[in-house]
Amino acid sequence: MSEVARSGCVVFGSGNVACALAPALEEAGLHVRQVYSRSIANSRSLADVLAGAQAVDSLDSVCRDAELYVVALSDNAIEPVATAMTGTGGLWCHTSGGVGAEVLEPAATGYGVLYPLQTFSKKREVEMAQVPLFVEGCTPCVEEKIKELAEKISGHVYHADSAMRLRLHAAAVFACNFVNFMWTNADDILKAGGCGLSVLEPLIRETLSKALSMSPRDAQTGPARRGDTVVMQRHRQVMTAEQSRIYEFLTHSIIREYRADR
């Protein structure tokens, strides 16, 4: 099939990333022709919010003449889809932080990655224009095409190879998943006293502003940083055994980090 005849876009997936990206592709001027999900209910619920997209639940039904295929599936579902769609052609990208671009090679000669560095939930709308997009192409020419596409979606487009993408993904675990878990513990400590995390909001926002404007290493404060063992002992009084375990572990890690300063 000649490249000229190709048109529109297929989105694989109906999860949080697909639900954020598909409308953004439409707003960027692309026609989303099909949404694929193993569950037809899920593909329909995404297709229904798009203009004239067909919901499909079988890879046999996926059209083979689209210009663009966006694979927004969970990491381990990407390769099987690319293999099932061998020789389809067009431009293929997946959206994963932790998977190499080359898993898409069976599907087309032009493939790459469009990785949105954001946490998406169907319940919350995210302004895609502000989301950093990291792109990679199997050739400089393919990367340029993905970059042009990405720039229609967001004002923050960067190149990242697989190694860098893995760093971004691992760093995001520390900066967001682990951080969120710290907030869960703080929330629990406060709830046991009758309030909740929101009372810490101004403090949390200032801590973030400091970390971004100085550097988190220089911005570190607190009893662990100061080596204030009296305060640390008192804190244990209001913690569960598991909270104390985390507190002790991270305190020692901070002490090791700053040992040379003391």
Next chain:
Amino acid sequence: MSEVARSGCVVFGSGNVACALAPALEEAGLHVRQVYSRSIANSRSLADVLAGAQAVDSLDSVCRDAELYVVALSDNAIEPVATAMTGTGGLWCHTSGGVGAEVLEPAATGYGVLYPLQTFSKKREVEMAQVPLFVEGCTPCVEEKIKELAEKISGHVYHADSAMRLRLHAAAVFACNFVNFMWTNADDILKAGGCGLSVLEPLIRETLSKALSMSPRDAQTGPARRGDTVVMQRHRQVMTAEQSRIYEFLTHSIIREYRADR
């Protein structure tokens, strides 16, 4: 000395809290008469930004007829000052999250706490009107006086007894000190790849918004939450031994937390 003759305020300390609070007291209409610090250079540098405040470095020089004494010293310096100033009278408050109000008892019959829940640095100006202030008084009448004072400084004044203040302080360690340490690790992982924490800013801000609007427990995502061991193994490739240790510890803690959900 009669209560009528008392006037103005003395600030003990020249650190981050004192430097944020003293100008706020002035803006609230109080005359800061003296700033005490063991280092005259430090007390001078704070007194110099106040209208007509005297810098002192000896407790013998501190006036005994002030209306208000604000003790913004490090935790272990509060009690010695209160003892040295035995029988001074007036209204006394300290600003510590981890120390009981009663350490001020030697100094006066009217004492309490005015605890600002914020991280202060001399380099960064903080809008005091937005800082949550937690107050406690040795009697309801004294607490009312401290509350009135606090409300002149901030629109967010709450009561907190020593037990609640300890919870707030311990929760703040999780929500801010430990979180900042996570950001340091993320920053290091990214710097080894040529970028830095700022690339994660939209993701961090959205993570915080989700934690505050849902609840951090419900907002938890990531490979530990999903039990995605393949991704977790790959992440180790871009981490130092110490980062891996933290990663493993917190991953197991998150897995334990959500075990019942799996």
